[in-house]
Amino acid sequence: MTKPPTRIQKRNRAAILTAGLDVFSQYGFRGSTLDQIAVAAGLSKPNLLYYFPSKDAIYTALLERLLETWLAPLQQMNADGDPVTEILDYTHRKLEMSRDYPRESRLFANEIVQGAPHIADHLSGELRVLVDEKAAVIQGWAKAGKIADVDAHHLIFSIWALTQHYADFDVQVRAVLNTDDPFARAGPFLDHAVRSILRR
Amino acid sequence: MTKPPTRIQKRNRAAILTAGLDVFSQYGFRGSTLDQIAVAAGLSKPNLLYYFPSKDAIYTALLERLLETWLAPLQQMNADGDPVTEILDYTHRKLEMSRDYPRESRLFANEIVQGAPHIADHLSGELRVLVDEKAAVIQGWAKAGKIADVDAHHLIFSIWALTQHYADFDVQVRAVLNTDDPFARAGPFLDHAVRSILRR
DNA sequence: GTCTATAGTCTGATAGAC
DNA sequence: GTCTATCAGACTATAGAC
Numbered sequence: 001m002t003k004p005p006t007r008i009q010k011r012n013r014a015a016i017l018t019a020g021l022d023v024f025s026q027y028g029f030r031g032s033t034l035d036q037i038a039v040a041a042g043l044s045k046p047n048l049l050y051y052f053p054s055k056d057a058i059y060t061a062l063l064e065r066l067l068e069t070w071l072a073p074l075q076q077m078n079a080d081g082d083p084v085t086e087i088l089d090y091t092h093r094k095l096e097m098s099r100d101y102p103r104e105s106r107l108f109a110n111e112i113v114q115g116a117p118h119i120a121d122h123l124s125g126e127l128r129v130l131v132d133e134k135a136a137v138i139q140g141w142a143k144a145g146k147i148a149d150v151d152a153h154h155l156i157f158s159i160w161a162l163t164q165h166y167a168d169f170d171v172q173v174r175a176v177l178n179t180d181d182p183f184a185r186a187g188p189f190l191d192h193a194v195r196s197i198l199r200r
Numbered sequence: 201m202t203k204p205p206t207r208i209q210k211r212n213r214a215a216i217l218t219a220g221l222d223v224f225s226q227y228g229f230r231g232s233t234l235d236q237i238a239v240a241a242g243l244s245k246p247n248l249l250y251y252f253p254s255k256d257a258i259y260t261a262l263l264e265r266l267l268e269t270w271l272a273p274l275q276q277m278n279a280d281g282d283p284v285t286e287i288l289d290y291t292h293r294k295l296e297m298s299r300d301y302p303r304e305s306r307l308f309a310n311e312i313v314q315g316a317p318h319i320a321d322h323l324s325g326e327l328r329v330l331v332d333e334k335a336a337v338i339q340g341w342a343k344a345g346k347i348a349d350v351d352a353h354h355l356i357f358s359i360w361a362l363t364q365h366y367a368d369f370d371v372q373v374r375a376v377l378n379t380d381d382p383f384a385r386a387g388p389f390l391d392h393a394v395r396s397i398l399r400r
Numbered sequence: 401g402t403c404t405a406t407a408g409t410c411t412g413a414t415a416g417a418c
Numbered sequence: 419g420t421c422t423a424t425c426a427g428a429c430t431a432t433a434g435a436c
Contacts (some may be wrong), residue, residue: 005316008419009419012419026314026315027314028228028310028314029229029231030228030230030231031228031229031230031231031241031314032228033410033411034411034412034413035411035412040391041403043420044420044421044422045411045412045413046413046415046419046420046421046422047420047421048421049412049413050419051419053413054412054413055411055412055413059308066356074266077387080250088281092407097223100254103330106313109309109313110228110310111373112368112369113306113309113310113313113369114226114227114228114231114310115226115371116372116375120371120375122380123371123372123375123376124375124376126332127372127375127376128375128378131376132376135416136408137273137275145225148392148396150389150392151385151387151388151389153376153377154385154386154389154390155389156388157365157366157373158362158365158390158393160365161361161362161365161369162358162361162362162371164361165357165360165361166357167356168309168313169312169313169360169361171243171312171315171316171320171323172312172316172323172327173357174325175316175320175324175327175328176324176328176332176357177321178324180327185353185354186354186357187353188351189354189355189358190354190358191352192348192350192397193358193397196348196396196397196399197392197393197396197397198317199396200318208401209401212401232431233428233429234429234430235428235429244402244403244404245401245431246402246403246404246431246432246433247401247402247403247428247432249432250401250402251401253431254431255429255430255431300419305433384431401436402435402436403434403435403436404431404433404434404435404436405430405433405434405435406432406433406434407430407431407432407433408429408430408431408432409428409429409430410427410428410429410430410435411426411427411428411429412425412426412427412428413425413426414423414424414425415422415423415425415429416421416422416423416424416427417420417421417422417423418419418420418421418422418423418431
């Protein structure tokens, strides 16, 4: 029988998660310190650990919460819709997430580049199930001749790669382009790219 | 007047750099420890610091050395060659690097995702100059009608994203595919993808 | 060149007053 | 619920013997 959280508890837990997202997404799990998170959350270090039992708990809570947000765009892909439209809309949703939630993208990028020690189970579990399901849908479209005969899994990988690149490698993109809005031209380019890949 | 390195110096410096690549590519700069690197190199920690003055020096030496390796595939792109062939060959070279040098790819990925604190200058310097040069070549091909009228910079980004994804997000790709050789199908898919994007 | 020992600092986490 | 004080361990780096 856990008591319902008070307003102050809600506020502080939210502040910690926001601060954790800021710090962990920039420095990775091991590169981040409780001190940094505490300062960012406006709390003392012991007070931080009053709300979460450990550094790992904050990080895990963040990842778990983000996982559903991260899978949502793919879940929305509708098997009964128009194939090209569905895949393009998915691409657009993913690019929007890179633009609007770059910290979340980098949090996952850090985690996965370093071998996904905290979410390996989720990758071969929920993620794999979802991807297999949607890949089957895409494969069906391909077999029916509605789109080009592409490998559905690698098509999904390519959409991840193309869209997340703009969040995860943001500093590189900006350094090369010297622009303050890389997404302005990324959108039309990705639209052309995905359309081309799907064309029969 | 620095003396030439002895055989033992060469061997140990090389061992340290290899060990550093192993460790830094897996845990990032802050997540790695001198202990890990020393063990991997078969040296004691103080002995490690006899060859390199600091942890930072090992890391920086690795990045500097890798930068040229990393730029080479793009440098090879020949303005006088056949456009589609040149761009496809570049894609193949980049995919080969992801397959044969995944640690190097992840070392850069870690560095850039975390804001490129050690190589920011190189990104807006050498890298930017090279990309601008090659983008101009591609833009020329597009204007001449030899390939589709794509944004050359974003085409280059997309080739980076598509190929590096298989090295940097290797665990995710393997978790979803449950295969021991993701590159087998990645090659043909990327070939189709890039060909399609370039088709007029 | 390589080692043991250790200095000095940082970090995650806890104890206990208020 | 929040704080000060602090512990134990890990970390980078150095000193000095061999």
